[in-house]
Amino acid sequence: MAFEFDTATQLAETDTPGAFTGRFSHDWAIGPAVNGGVVMALAADAITRVLGEGETPHADPLAFSAHFLSASADGEMRVDTEVLRRGRTFSTAEAVITQTGADGAVQERMRALATYGDLDVASPVRRSVEAPAMPGPDECVDAAKARTMGPMDVPPLMHRLDLRLDPATTGWALGRPSGRGEMRAWIRFADGRDADPMSLLFFLDAMPPVSFDLGIGGWAPTLEFSGHVRGRPAPGWLQMQTRSATLTGGLMEEDALIWDSRGVLVAQSRQLCSVRIPQGWTPPA
Amino acid sequence: MAFEFDTATQLAETDTPGAFTGRFSHDWAIGPAVNGGVVMALAADAITRVLGEGETPHADPLAFSAHFLSASADGEMRVDTEVLRRGRTFSTAEAVITQTGADGAVQERMRALATYGDLDVASPVRRSVEAPAMPGPDECVDAAKARTMGPMDVPPLMHRLDLRLDPATTGWALGRPSGRGEMRAWIRFADGRDADPMSLLFFLDAMPPVSFDLGIGGWAPTLEFSGHVRGRPAPGWLQMQTRSATLTGGLMEEDALIWDSRGVLVAQSRQLCSVRIPQGWTPPA
Structure with a gap:
């Protein structure tokens, strides 16, 4: 039986070179929208298929920048890729994700630029950030067992994950956000699939919004995401x-870091999200 | 007389809607390449012209993501824009920068995705990072008076800037990099032009590479840049x-923060750069 993430990111070739079709599923939704991390993973996989071929195959995403244009919905999707550069060490491509509505109108969901290479060449760690000290997975809070996630019901996406939150950063779930704007967790796929470079892009966008820890409820739609797989x-x-x-107007940046089971930093990202700040909000002390 | 930066980012309309032409100048070069910040500013200005019109004008870059494809050279350039979305609060566009060689071949230099809005709406600071304590500009090291910049001659770009480096972070210029991977400075245009949102994108990429402070000489070409104007x-x-x-293989991320003269955080960025690590290099203690 296929792992859930592989099913969710399955692509079929089309008659157009570099263009693929797939399906977005509500199983990976947050509210009415399919999680942006899944949308990015589908784009990343399409680019891997295109740049991973040829004389100098570059199959691994090193830098991936996405701008989100509209909410992805349950149903058919299409990804069109364009190779911008094939280099000796790095190659760059663009991916455009669209869905066609019942009225036949094509809606663009996300556009991404990505630079690919070979992580076996690019990854020896020479200098890094250590993982924060925190309790082990079994001492942490199992998010799937939570009845609510801050002010929201637990979304379908959370059932795809085994997410264990550091108890020191879960005050927000009990109405006591720390105000530091930080979450720490152990994370993996619920069905035991191991992470790979493509799914790291998904994980970078899979946590509950860090704005919960600032006392700001509601989901925080990503405007722009930029991730580096290291x-x-x-x-x-x-x-x-x-x-x-930093929170300016209704915009917040969210920085994410991921270490693997050896404690090696393997991915980092920054995104700019839009948050709805409650009337009279002040940062929790 | 026009300010240097305005001359460098001057665009002329073409017969194609959303397409403009301009000139890259060696005056803004680092080594053989025109500085990526100038390239980005030209793209940002073209997008401002396109998205800054209409019923809901969005003239300010909020999130700007660029992937660099080849080195920009002194001479004519062209920028083509495509509007991806016009929204009530945010709009998104793409910009493609090309140059045509003597052989008539069109070379793509950079492609960027950018989400724009209105900073007067988006900017009230609700939570921020304080500027680091450091000596005033007159107590700092004037980079234009330096004879060399680390192992390199001072590039033309540095003469466009008034750059005063915190003496605590200039050990690298004397062969004593701190190994912390940090630089602090005061910065402004040499000819007195004040900064605006578009030029903040330029400044985010204007400092000497932070790899100098790790004992790694040579310029650090940007693969990917993602900046937020706040x-x-x-x-x-x-x-x-x-x-x-973090330094993995020959790849380093460089994070930049900019505060204005009131101490307000106005921009932040992360870029992934390629560095050439000397044989036998170890991080300075």
Whole structure:
């Protein structure tokens, strides 16, 4: 039986070179929208198929930048790729994700630029950030067992994950956000699939919004996401930290770091999200 | 007389809607290539012209993601824009920068995705990062008076800037890199032009590479850059901090923060750069 993530990111070739079709599923939704991380993973996989061929195959995403244009819905999707550059060490491509509505209108969901290479060449760690000290997975809070996620019901996406939140960063779930703007967790697929470079892009966007820890409920739609995959993850748990330092108007940046089971930093990202700030909100002390 | 930066980013309309032509100048070069920040500013200006019109004008870059494809050279350039979405609060566009060689071949230099809005709506600061404590501009090291920049001659770009480096982060210039991977500076245009949102994208990429402080000489070409403009800068000096925490293979991330003369955080960025690590290199203690 296929792993859930592989089913969710399955692509079929079309008659157009570099264009593929797939399906978005409500199983990976947050509210009415399919999680942006799944949308990105489908784009990343399409690019891997295109850049992973030829004389200098570059199958691994090193830098992936996405701008989100409209909410992805349950149903058929299409990804069109364009190769911008094939280099000796790096190659760059663009991916455009669209869905066609019942009225036949084509809606663009996301556009991404990505630079690919070979992580076996790019990954020896020479200098890095250590994973934060935190309790082991069994001492952490199992998000799938939570009845609500902050002010929201637990979304379908959370059932695809085995997410264990550091109890020191779950005050928001009990109405006591720390105000630091930080979450720490262990994370992996619920069905035991191990992480790979493509799924790291998904995990970078899979945590509950860090704005919950600032006392700001509601989901935080991503406007822009930029992720760097820095290494090929070892099997097992991933350790993850998300933080936000700056809130201006209704915009917040969210920085994410992921270490693999060996404690090696394997991915980092920053995204700009839009949050709905409650009337009279002040940062929790 | 026009300010240097306005001359460098001057665009002329073409017969194609959304397409403009301009000139790259060696005056803004680092080594053989025109500085990526200037390339981005030209793209950002073209997008401002396109998205800054209409019923809901969005003239300010909020999130700007660029992938660099080849080195920009002194001479004519062209930027083609495509509007991907016009929304009530945010709009998104793409910009493609090309140059045509003597042989008539069109070379793509950079492709960018950008989400725009109105900084007067998006900028009230609700939570932020304080500027680091450092000596005032007159107590700092004037980069234009330096004879060399690390192992390199001072590039033309540096003469466009008034760049004052915090003496605590200039050990690298004397062969004593700190190994922290950090630089702090005051920065502004040499000819007195004040910063605006578009030029903040330029400044985010204007500092000497932070790899100098790791004992790694040579320029660090940007593969991918993602910048967020968080506020409209007040006139006067900008304060800037760049840092890198992770070096894997020959890839380094460089994070930049910019505060304006009031101490308000107005921009932040992360880029992934390629560095050439000397044989036998180890991180300075």
